[in-house]
Amino acid sequence: MTNLDSTADIQWVTLLKNESPRILAALARQCGDIELAEDALQEALGQAWQQWPEQGLPDKPGAWLLHVARCRLLDHWRQQGRIQDGNQSLLESSENESSQAEEAESDQRLALIFCCCHPAIDETSQLALLLQLLGGLNYREIASQLMLSDAVVQRRLSRAKLKIKQAKIPMEVPGRDLLFSRQGHIRSMIYLMFNHGIELQASQRESLLQQAIELLMLLRKEVDSPEAMGLQALIMAVLARRIGEGDDQDIKRLSEQNRRLWDKKAIRQADILLQKALALKELGPMQIQAAIQMLHSQAESWEETDWPQIIYLYELLIRQQASPVPKLNQTMARFYSGEPAEKIWEALCDLEVALEQHSGFYAARMQILIAQNKMADAEQEFQRALSCESAPRQRRLLERQWARAQIK
Template sequence: MSDVDAAITRAHRDEWARVVATLTRRFGDLDVAEDAAAEAFATAVERWPTDGVPPNPGAWLTTTATRKAIDRIRRESRRDDKHREAVMLHDDSAPEPLGAIDDDRLRLIFVCCHPALAAQTRVALTLRMVGGLTVPEIARAFLVRETAMEQRITRAKAKIKAAGIPYRMPSVEDLPARVSGVLAVLYLVFNEGYLATGPDSEPVRTDLTAEAIRLTRLLRMLLPHDGEVAGLLALMLMTEARRAARLSATGELVTLDEQDRGSWDAELIGEGHRLVRERLATGEPPGRYQLLAAINAVHTSARDIRDTDWSQIVALYDQLVRIDPSPIVELNRAIAAAELDGPEVALAAVDRLEPRLSGYRGFHVARADLLRRLGRSAESRAGYDSAIELSGNSAETAHLIRRRDQLG
């Protein structure tokens, strides 16, 4: 890659969201902002190789995009001189005191993750407007046709405009719920990358995990005192740290107990641990992501699976069950509790979840594993069969087939 190409890639990564956000504030229209930003980057690709990379790429891109936006508004409002004049005269881009919380990008994130938009739409819009992924890239990520994804994004932009979804920070009383909505979107992107759900997609999508981490880092920078933001970032970092150990050379999923802990990324784990300690030091009651991060911190502190502090993990799950009493949390608690109370007790707890989780792959995997440990091979085999039948991550399927075929 030439220096100019590298500069363009870097500018895209660092400046895309800022350009879209600044233009959205100035023109009050996401569609105008998105198109103008895309045009500005296209112009950079054309011009920078001959003109050289400008000293301040971000400012150059924002200025170029602003011109493109004004051109478009001029074209569209040619028949409406009054409107045109209004646009030309109205310049609210005058310097204003920008605390971290006033960052335009944060407002942009809140718009994209607005609760009045469907969950899938929030994900797509965030990846497009904040992440700068192209529509074909997002369509590929979620195995949706490009035209369908284009429509989804277009409809979302139209709704934002028509319904009056505001481009501003949520009110203080709405903020916690809105932040948790944003975190849900980022976690979903991360999980789709970490354990891709489709049987036909790559088992691990590093493009998506990396993007989720990048956006969560951005959110952490914008909301440095939010415990759950820190918790989610820590959780992602400690999960990402185990990526290389999670897939065998033959593309099979390697479970936590069989992973080569030496190949975990110590730097990412260190950063995750620091975040967890920072949150513990505040003494504030932890939320869901902070508890999940703490559980991961315990796992990643053990050099060997046998050194794992299971009582600590179960205690953290108990706390998690209290704030998030979902069957999946209870399932994970039971899996951890098996290490303390033995597989028999755990199996009874898992079986109680059957009515609510019979369509969930993880339930059948947990059951089959516990039955295997209890020497109940035939039942275990049936459990693995049920899990394999529910389509899911391809590397996990390979792992489950091996486990099943190892049964005597």
Template sequence: MSGACGASRGRVSIDEIYRAEYGRAVSVLVRAVGDIGLAEECVQDAFVEAVRRWPVDGLPASPAGWLITTARNRAIDRLRREASRDERHRQALDLLSADEPAEEGPVRDDRMRLIFTCCHPALALGVRVALTLRLIGGLSTAEVARAFLVPEPTMAQRLVRAKNKIRDAGIPYRVPHEADLPERVRGVLAVVYLIFNEGHLDRPELSAEAVRLGRVLAALMPDEPEVLGLLALMLLSESRRPARTSPYGELVLLSDQDRSRWDHALVEEGQDLVRRCLRRNQPGPYQLQAAINAVHSDAASTGETDWAQILALYDQLMALAPTPVVALNRAVAVGEVAGPAEALALVDALELGRYHLYHSVRGHLLTRLGRTEEAAAAYGNALATATSEAERTLLRRLLG
């Protein structure tokens, strides 16, 4: 999707509108047509039409409204063309006469409704997350593959299989009942967190959307500790955004950030949520990650990071979620507590060759050990696999 359109408000990239509005448009259309494949195709058709018309006609007053209306009209046309029964024709007429289908069920937010819908227990957890990332965030297959650390063709096959299973099994795309929410919350949390991570550096609008969805979840399920933990984790991470990059677009490492630039209102809100979680004494992975971020945030006032406490929290996290990425992050804490040699031994035992932060951590530890040639090779590998320009700029500087 590419192109730009002119309007009195200035030139706006259709790519930017696609990233911002794709998920919303698909969510609204799924609610209208009840068919995820049809909704996706019609929204994509609407964007193709936008690329054709907007550079000539100018940007509509409401790009999102224009896209949704155009996509709905495409859906009506298709349903009419394909109608072989009166029911299909009636469905098209209902769409034509209804600007906004009636809401129902406990989830009132369109995108959150679609997330819960996609997180059907008949689909494997990883497939639920990947499919929803594709739909809600408007992420390309390549971006979703990167989030899962798998090759793009592998992810493309997973998405195709998921859609085929939905079609063949007749899995309904509907608002879940109250009783269905708890069993789906694990997949929902994973989706929201991955949306947040995808926007960590280059796409702040995605991180903002993830935080908004986290607030919706917290209002919907206030007694779920992991919901509160995820919201706290995102708020504490987002609080550091103003200091995360330099004026020249280079990534600034946490240890080098100007902590006076952190958003202290978000820090306070996130830490309050962490305290609420601690009082419940039902620790989960998101709560523990939030607690780790809360310790980092304490350094804004104390001036020092309590690495021993962070390592203890990572030990708990490894007991609950022993993933290679958690092990990598724990190794960083080990490096601060026990030294770089012990940390490097832990890192070298991991199989994360496709993950740029693995190579970055190795480069940092090797530098501390004075093994400069090996460090340069590790930073070179990190540069080759880095996913954002801010990270690449930092790595080029480290490579000298």
């Protein structure tokens, strides 16, 4: 037992956050009922909050939580008079806990993700399930990410969990054929989870990105592909910059970050993985995005960024993905590489119809107008950008950018 003091609290919360998805997955797989598993885990966490400060941290907190949560599940079944043959195995695995069993259980997260992303569930609900169960987000956070109301998110989540239980959507990694046909979908759902995680507060984002990396590693153990490697490298390259990105209050742009704070070792590891993927000669959007992020992560300074290479990579991405966002990013890369503002302005205007709800589009136009010293026009774009942005940190970032431009 380790003694707890207040400085350990943060570590403790992080530990619970990182352990929870794994424990939940093990419980859900055993009872086939996600809501029941969540309740059992909540009770175990409650008990931890009470006992740990007094008695100290157990040697294996994860195993402790799983054991307590399983006991709660059993209590629930006893109350309902449902301890039968089927549930006996749960009792046994709870009572003779070996480290081997613990190891095997650590892999149930992949079974959970295949269940939650089953084609019998609609895609928005799939993503909401991932963000909640594996990303650790609450209703409100999911609602703001998916631009839905809290009530709708709540309804969708409980409906999906009910369907999993009632229609008995299996909580298992599927056999060979289905595994091959569904791996691409699972990968893109992990990508969406990562994408929604980027805007979260620093502490939350870190555990979500870490979950995403671990899920990819589990998936790659079953079926590897250059794109899965590329996605993992992409998330690693982004995660490696987390300390330079600012705190929970403010977010820093790439150009403002202190690059010495970045995790150089993690960047190298991401690069090795990406090179391994690229060597397999099956280029796809995940690998291209990883390569772009890698160039940012490897540049010694904003000024030394390899813009020509980034512009070229965006060109490859645009050919593979019919989305205006890479086009916007490519246009701005051209601006940073020194192309004249007038030309960039024209290129941006071509994107207006496609991106009229996109705050980043107006922020880009604001930046170009500031560079041209057209401050009145720039202010209009600033206001438009603000009106499209709901995330507080992103709004503060815009306001800082605008304030700084006015001083100059």
